Amino acid sequence: MRIYFAPMEGITDALFRQAYQACFGGVDKYFMPFVSPSHSLSYTLREEFDLLPAQNRGLFAVPQILARDAGCFLGAARSFAEKGYTEVNLNLGCPSGTVTGKGKGSAMLKDVYHLRRFLDEVYCEAPLKVSVKTRIGFETPEEWEQLLSVFKDYPIHELIIHPRTRSQLYRGEPHRAAFGQALETLRCPVIYNGDLFTAESVREVTGMFPQAAGVMLGRGLLSNPALLRQLQGGAALSMEDLTHFHDYLFRAYEKTWHPLTAVGRMHVFLKYFAHSLNVPFKYVREALRANKMDAYQDAVGEMFAQAKLKEEPHYSQPE
Numbered sequence: 001m002r003i004y005f006a007p008m009e010g011i012t013d014a015l016f017r018q019a020y021q022a023c024f025g026g027v028d029k030y031f032m033p034f035v036s037p038s039h040s041l042s043y044t045l046r047e048e049f050d051l052l053p054a055q056n057r058g059l060f061a062v063p064q065i066l067a068r069d070a071g072c073f074l075g076a077a078r079s080f081a082e083k084g085y086t087e088v089n090l091n092l093g094c095p096s097g098t099v100t101g102k103g104k105g106s107a108m109l110k111d112v113y114h115l116r117r118f119l120d121e122v123y124c125e126a127p128l129k130v131s132v133k134t135r136i137g138f139e140t141p142e143e144w145e146q147l148l149s150v151f152k153d154y155p156i157h158e159l160i161i162h163p164r165t166r167s168q169l170y171r172g173e174p175h176r177a178a179f180g181q182a183l184e185t186l187r188c189p190v191i192y193n194g195d196l197f198t199a200e201s202v203r204e205v206t207g208m209f210p211q212a213a214g215v216m217l218g219r220g221l222l223s224n225p226a227l228l229r230q231l232q233g234g235a236a237l238s239m240e241d242l243t244h245f246h247d248y249l250f251r252a253y254e255k256t257w258h259p260l261t262a263v264g265r266m267h268v269f270l271k272y273f274a275h276s277l278n279v280p281f282k283y284v285r286e287a288l289r290a291n292k293m294d295a296y297q298d299a300v301g302e303m304f305a306q307a308k309l310k311e312e313p314h315y316s317q318p319e
């Protein structure tokens, strides 16, 4: 069973991936947050940094592309192949309005005719393996059958399925039966993604779908970074694990980014860690309010000093 780290824009960048690998590891592939290339293939400085092979040394990183135009996808894929990447991932799942408004991400699932033309060109000409990350439809799960009949015609390296529609965003139950349908229909390796927040939920899904090639986890690993170790029979998350990981991340961002940006990013991690902690909210709030290095360090130190790990640390879906 392969284990993949989900791409999360604004979170799982190169510094994060290296920190996770150094502190925990156990991940077969890290999918990188999407880039949305234009024809000129210009990237932001941060995207350039993230894509540098040197920043991804020692781990298997897969760049992800958000595109509606096959020419843009192929231009970016060629530039990744030149950097030494062997696989690229196509994003057909992003539900954000700014993305779907441009016909990209999950909006690609709406127009099956365009999707076929896009995939024809991509699979004819791509210079490296192309995997796909998808939802099961734009509006309703009834779209899935037709989408499966499209996917089955292409040499998809791996299909990662988040079994929700775009309209669900991250709400409601994942449609596990739709995942089972994919396993019956497709010959390519199929990976399950969605709401795997505890070792028990991972075991349940892998027990239910033994033919699945693997699982991809995102929020679950952010809130309980020791989840994979626990799954493999090792020790559960400890307070030392969490503070060590926090400090490792903090040093990496502090060294590389502007202090304001570094602290801003730490706030994002803290919100995920807080799911696993019993701590009066005022301490978390103080740390989230602090936007200077020293103030943040003091506030987060106090927060960890007051905190205890929950009995079963895990991400909890907001109501």
Ligand SMILES: Cc1cc2nc3c(=O)[nH]c(=O)nc-3n(C[C@H](O)[C@H](O)[C@H](O)COP(=O)(O)O)c2cc1C
Binding pocket: 006, 007, 008, 009, 010, 011, 032, 033, 034, 064, 091, 093, 094, 133, 162, 193, 194, 195, 196, 216, 217, 218, 219, 220
């Ligand atoms: C803040 C955030 C950013 C995300 N960014 C991306 C992204 O760049 N590319 C992508 O394919 N999915 C992205 N996703 C979706 C995740 O990869 C994953 O499919 C989703 O979180 C469900 O998995 P989980 O329940 O294990 O977290 C993002 C999700 C969140 C919450």
